[in-house]
Amino acid sequence: MSQxxxxxxxxxxxxxxxxSWLNGCVNDAADVSALxxxxxxxxxxxxxxxxxxxxxxxAVLGAMTEALDRANTPGEHLDHIVFTMxxxxxxxxxxxxxxxxxxxxxxxxxxxxxxxxxxxxGSLILDDELHDLFTRLPKGVLLDVILDTCHSGxxxxxxxxxxxxxxxxPRFVPPPTPLGRNGAEAxxxxxxxxxxxVRSSRAxxxxxxxxxxxxxxxxxDANFDxxxxxxxxxxxLDALGSGSASTRGEVIKQVNAKLRARKFAQRAQLEAxxxxxxxxxxxxx
Numbered sequence: 001m002s003q004x005x006x007x008x009x010x011x012x013x014x015x016x017x018x019x020s021w022l023n024g025c026v027n028d029a030a031d032v033s034a035l036x037x038x039x040x041x042x043x044x045x046x047x048x049x050x051x052x053x054x055x056x057x058x059a060v061l062g063a064m065t066e067a068l069d070r071a072n073t074p075g076e077h078l079d080h081i082v083f084t085m086x087x088x089x090x091x092x093x094x095x096x097x098x099x100x101x102x103x104x105x106x107x108x109x110x111x112x113x114x115x116x117x118x119x120x121x122g123s124l125i126l127d128d129e130l131h132d133l134f135t136r137l138p139k140g141v142l143l144d145v146i147l148d149t150c151h152s153g154x155x156x157x158x159x160x161x162x163x164x165x166x167x168x169x170p171r172f173v174p175p176p177t178p179l180g181r182n183g184a185e186a187x188x189x190x191x192x193x194x195x196x197x198v199r200s201s202r203a204x205x206x207x208x209x210x211x212x213x214x215x216x217x218x219x220x221d222a223n224f225d226x227x228x229x230x231x232x233x234x235x236x237l238d239a240l241g242s243g244s245a246s247t248r249g250e251v252i253k254q255v256n257a258k259l260r261a262r263k264f265a266q267r268a269q270l271e272a273x274x275x276x277x278x279x280x281x282x283x284x285x
Contacts, residue, residue, distance in 0.1 A: 003040075004067045005047045005082035007033045008060055012052045013088070015113045020173055024221045024228030025086035026051045028148055031229065032084045035237050040282050042082075057109040057123055060085070061133070068136045080282065081143045083207075086230050088173040089150035089219070092126060093118055104128060105193055105215075107149050114176045131197040134207050142284045143207035147194070148230035150218045168264075170218035171230065195271040208248065208276050210236065213266035220264055231264050240281055249277040 009029030011022045033049050036042035048063055064083060071078045088108040105127040106119065113123045137143050150172035193215045198206060212219035212232035220231040235258040236251065245251040252270040259266060270277065275285035 001041075001079045002077045003042050003046045003080045003082075004070070004078060005033065005036050005042055006060070006063045006067065006084070007036075007047065007049045007082075008055050008085040008087065009049075009051045010055045010087040010108065010110055012110070013108065014053070014111050016173070020088075022088065022169060022171060022221045022228075023223075024230050024233075025148070025171075027228055028086035028230050028233040029084065031233065031237055032082075032146065035241055036082060039241055039243075053110050055087075055109055056111045057125055060109060060125060061129065064133055068133060071141045072136065072138050078141060079284070081137075081141065082146075083143065084146040084148075084233075086148040086171075086233060088112075088171050090119060090124065090173045091175055092121060092124070107147070108173060112173075118175055127194040127197055130194060131201065134198065135201055135203040137203055137205045137207060139204040140284075141205060142282075143205070144282060145207045145209045146233070146236065147209070148212045148219055148233045150213060168220045168222040168231075171212075171221050172218045195269060198271045206273065206276075208281075209269075209271040210248075210252070211269040211271070214269060217266045219266050222264075231259060231262070232266065232268050235259060236268070246280060247278050248272060248281050251281055 007029040009025035009027070011025050013021060029049050029051055033047050036047060037044060050059055050063065067078070067081050070076045071081065085107055090106050090108055092104045092106045107125045109124055111123045113120045134143065148171065150170060193211075195209060195211060198209050212230060221228060222231045222234075224234055232255065235255045238258070239245050239251045239254040245254050248270060252268055255268045259268065273285070279285045
């Protein structure tokens with residue numbers, strides 16, 4: 001089996017103050033990479049880890065584009081792609097007219113920067129951009145995606161940046177000004193997330209998506225015995241590494257049980273077909 005993994009973790013951001021930096025994202029990327037090698041047979045040469053200043057938008061999308069180019073090249077025999085990203089999530093004004101609440105969900109890269117009242121679209125990854133990449137997935141190639149960010153929905157406010165329990169920090173950074181949300185404050189806004197894009201995709205094959213939280217929640221960056229991780233990634237890797245969950249569906253149940261037990265408000269999400277949910281993580285269906 002030919003495999004490729006891209007593990008992205010960003011604690012520090014070029015144009016953001018230290019107060020908005022994170023602590024556990026680089027550890028997330030390193031820990032996922034280690035588990036792929038130990039438990040799932042990934043060779044070191046098949047894993048690319050991009051952290052902090054190496055994790056620019058161009059670098060992240062470039063690496064994923066190359067992987068999907070390989071997957072679509074006859075004779076390459078790329079069977080399994082893994083993409084993981086731990087960072088801040090945020091929102092951008094929707095320019096394509098496909099969002100009911102007029103905002104796109106977005107994932108912050110190292111070079112995140114501001115233009116006027118909104119983030120610069122050239123410095124973060126939009127949900128639409130990931131979706132467009134995923135639609136290139138050919139039949140017969142498995143794509144496992146793990147996102148430990150706040151790919152947020154309605155109801156998030158700037159106050160969410162303030163840690164409220166111990167030293168936990170939400171992985172959400174608000175748009176620079178209310179204008180940057182361009183309507184996201186509307187009550188009852190029906191925000192579409194990357195999960196919805198994956199679900200509605202007409203691609204030949206669909207990725208399996210593990211997401212850290214619901215659209216209306218924040219994902220926590222937290223201290224576990226003196227070392228930081230994303231709460232979702234920490235419990236996900238525990239479930240995958242222990243081998244106690246036989247299916248992806250069982251994995252998500254175990255993760256959410258541990259999140260509840262530790263009083264984390266977020267609830268991890270799984271987007272996959274019925275066969276995908278009933279087979280083990282990392283296996284085709």
